[in-house]
Amino acid sequence: MEPDRFSVTVPASARYLQAIRGFFKPILQERLGEAAEGLVLALDESCANVLKHNPARIASCGLQIEAEFEPSRLRFRIRNFCANEDLPRIHPRDLHQVRPGGLGTHFVGQIMDRIEFEPQAGCPGVMTLVLEKSLPPAAGPRPGGN
Amino acid sequence: MLQVSISDGLGGVRVVVVSGEVDMQSSPRLLEALREALRAAAALKVRLAEVSYIDSSGVAVLIQGFKLARKTGRPFVLLEPSARVLSVLELSQLRDFFAIEEGDGSGDTRL
Numbered sequence: 080m081e082p083d084r085f086s087v088t089v090p091a092s093a094r095y096l097q098a099i100r101g102f103f104k105p106i107l108q109e110r111l112g113e114a115a116e117g118l119v120l121a122l123d124e125s126c127a128n129v130l131k132h133n134p135a136r137i138a139s140c141g142l143q144i145e146a147e148f149e150p151s152r153l154r155f156r157i158r159n160f161c162a163n164e165d166l167p168r169i170h171p172r173d174l175h176q177v178r179p180g181g182l183g184t185h186f187v188g189q190i191m192d193r194i195e196f197e198p199q200a201g202c203p204g205v206m207t208l209v210l211e212k213s214l215p216p217a218a219g220p221r222p223g224g225n
Numbered sequence: 226m227l228q229v230s231i232s233d234g235l236g237g238v239r240v241v242v243v244s245g246e247v248d249m250q251s252s253p254r255l256l257e258a259l260r261e262a263l264r265a266a267a268a269l270k271v272r273l274a275e276v277s278y279i280d281s282s283g284v285a286v287l288i289q290g291f292k293l294a295r296k297t298g299r300p301f302v303l304l305e306p307s308a309r310v311l312s313v314l315e316l317s318q319l320r321d322f323f324a325i326e327e328g329d330g331s332g333d334t335r336l
Binding site for chain 2: 116130182
């Protein structure tokens with residue numbers, strides 16, 4: 080069965096983070112119930128990271144996010160996430176330091192089962208962030224796409 | 226959409242009432258409100274019962290507010306945090322860092 084895919088592109092501005100959450104939350108809630116809240120948070124944090132750290136990269140193409148439901152897993156893909164050379168700098172901080180900043184990456188790591196970076200087709204040196212979550216069987220793609 | 230208001234309680238306690246969603250876009254407004262409220266507050270409470278979403282930028286603002294209050298020895302309390310806020314504080318391992326009043330919903334702002 081083909082995975083169900085949902086995608087959205089918004090202009091590269093924090094004002095549209097709410098729109099991204101509003102788009103994906105009902106879909107996630109329908110399929111995953113209470114788990115949707117955490118997934119929305121992970122997605123929001125990842126999008127915010129792109130806006131904060133790589134605004135120039137997405138200025139022209141916008142924030143492009145895709146959710147893909149396979150039988151046993153959900154994948155989010157956030158395109159144009161970073162450059163290949165940025166990867167060593169991406170890590171959560173020590174939570175024993177109580178200070179503003181650095182929490183978002185920690186949240187994503189706590190919520191998602193896997194975090195990977197894929198080379199982006201057609202964009203040398205650019206990475207797509209892939210967030211993966213294992214799913215219960217009933218949450219996967221639906222027959223007929225519904 | 227985030228809505229923030231400041232009200233005065235008894236004994237110089239100021240209450241910042243927050244409703245809606247706190248994210249990267251809206252969290253600077255919350256920080257500004259906390260700074261404004263702290264200018265003339267003996268103590269500060271931040272009512273979060275109507276916060277339907279908060280991310281790491283919102284938590285960062287709460288930490289900044291706490292530190293600003295602590296600089297001058299004033300209490301900083303999270304009042305009636307919503308389930309969503311509590312969940313994110315637990316994820317941040319900050320559930321026990323903040324003073325939290327669960328409240329009885331009466332809106333009593335006494336410290």
